[in-house]
Structures are given as structure tokens and as C-alpha cells.
Amino acid sequence: EEDPPQNLNCKLVDNFAIFVQVTLASIALGSLLIKRARENPRRPLVVWGFDTSKQALAAGGVHFSNVVIAYFSGKKSEESANPCIWYFLNILLDTTIGVGFLFGFLRGLHYIAGRLHVTEITSGQYGNPPxxxxxxxxxxxxxxxxxxxKLTVVILLDVFPFFAEFAKWLLAPLARSGDTRLQVIVVMLIFPLIMNICQAWLIDTIIRSSV
Structure with missing residues (x-):
């Protein structure tokens, strides 16, 4: 199966894509407000703000890296040139096995920091007052x-090319539709919305005094 023409590949950084990304971020973070309202006991607002800002800033960095990885992966891949394929894969791995990797790496980093006698690193605990x-x-x-x-995900995608073939097959109907905005909506809004909300709730649970 041939790749769609270059002009049918999705664009991750035009005005429409940026609008979609801002919408996604707003909804995902808003879901944390709902989660806080259901907490029992509820975290103080300052503590919740600290927890959420850690996640939001890191998520912004991860999103930027996903866009960059998707762009350059599409550039260098002859079989899967559509950047939406690579963005989809990064989101899929980030929000599934990536959460497990995150927990493991956090455990390891906290252990190392503890051995180095670094203080105030217990996740979710900021002192009184914070x-x-x-x-x-x-x-x-x-x-x-x-x-x-992210380094682990990049290595996995490079070592196991069947991931790209699977994503290309899965997204083929969108590519054949000829509507690049539809690709962006599905790959950068609908799919990430579901996966990121689940991921955000899981990570927020990890951050809350659990490491």
C-alpha cells in the first residue's frame, strides 16, 4: 500500500492543529478539576495546584517532543511519511506502557535522590506551608x-517497525478520506482526549504522595 500524496499528510503545527491541541489540553486539565471535586479527603488548593502544575508543564514538554518526533520520523520514513502516524503511536505508547515506565523511572530517580540525601522529594508533599x-x-x-x-518510546519505535505498519493500517481510512483536518481531529483530539484523560488521572494518582 502506497503512502498518500504529500498534500494529504496531516499537518501538526498549522493554525487548525494548534487550536485542536489547545482544546485537548483544556479538556484534559479540566478533568482534573472534576477529579479534585470527587476526592475524599480533598487536597488543599495550593497542593492541588502544585501537583497539577507539575503534570501540566511536563505534559507540555512531552507534547512538544511528540510533535517534533512525529515530524522528523515522518521525514525519514519511506514507508510511513504521514506525521499523524507517528503522533498516534507516541500518544498510544505514552498513555499505556508509558505510564508504567514513568512509575518505574520515578521510583528509580527517587531512590537515587534519596541516596544522595536530597530532601523534599516525596511526591505530593511540599511542607507546611507548601x-x-x-x-x-x-x-x-x-x-x-x-x-x-520518551527515550524508551523512541527506541521501541525504532527497534520494532511493525508499530508503524500497524498504525499506518489503522489510520489508512482517514488518509484515504483526503481530509487532512479529519486526520488531525481524530489523531490529535478524539484519540488523545480519551487516552490523555485516563493517563492524567493515573499520573495524578501517582503524584499524590504515592512515590
Whole structure:
């Protein structure tokens, strides 16, 4: 099966795609407000804000890396040139096995930091009153863990090319439709919306004093 013409490949950084991405981020973070409302006991607002900001900032970095990876993977791949294929794969792996990798890397980083006698790194605990220094240390650990997750995902996609073939087959009806905006809506909004909300809830649970 041949790739669709270049002009039928989706675009991840035009105005429409950016609007879709902002919509996705707003909905995913809004779901955390709903989760907080259902918490028992409910975290103080400052603590919730610290937890959520760690996740939001890291998610922004991960999203940027996903767009960059998808763009360059599409450029170098002769079989799967459509960047939507690679973005789809990154979202799929990030929100499934990636959560397990994240938990494992966080465990490892916390162990190393503890051995180095770094303080205020217990996830979700910022002191009384909450201190920005504690938040920053935990954020650095969280972002570093995500860096290793993304590195692992990139290696998996490079070592196992069948992932790209599977995604190409799965998304073929969208590519054949000739509507690049439909590809963006499905790959960057509908699918990530479902997966990211589940991921956000899982990660928020990990962040809350559980590491």
C-alpha cells in the first residue's frame, strides 16, 4: 500500500492543529478539576495546584517532543511519511506502557535522590506551608522521568517497525478520506482526549504522595 500524496499528510503545527491541541489540553486539565471535586479527603488548593502544575508543564514538554518526533520520523520514513502516524503511536505508547515506565523511572530517580540525601522529594508533599523549592525538586524528578520515558518510546519505535505498519493500517481510512483536518481531529483530539484523560488521572494518582 502506497503512502498518500504529500498534500494529504496531516499537518501538526498549522493554525487548525494548534487550536485542536489547545482544546485537548483544556479538556484534559479540566478533568482534573472534576477529579479534585470527587476526592475524599480533598487536597488543599495550593497542593492541588502544585501537583497539577507539575503534570501540566511536563505534559507540555512531552507534547512538544511528540510533535517534533512525529515530524522528523515522518521525514525519514519511506514507508510511513504521514506525521499523524507517528503522533498516534507516541500518544498510544505514552498513555499505556508509558505510564508504567514513568512509575518505574520515578521510583528509580527517587531512590537515587534519596541516596544522595536530597530532601523534599516525596511526591505530593511540599511542607507546611507548601514550599516552592519542594515543588521544583519534585518537578525536576518528574520531568527527568518523562525524558527517560520518551527515550524508551523512541527506541521501541525504532527497534520494532511493525508499530508503524500497524498504525499506518489503522489510520489508512482517514488518509484515504483526503481530509487532512479529519486526520488531525481524530489523531490529535478524539484519540488523545480519551487516552490523555485516563493517563492524567493515573499520573495524578501517582503524584499524590504515592512515590
Amino acid at each position: 514550599r516552592l523549592t519542594a515543588w521544583f525538586k519534585q518537578f525536576v524528578l518528574f520531568l527527568t522521568a518523562w525524558f527517560f520515558v
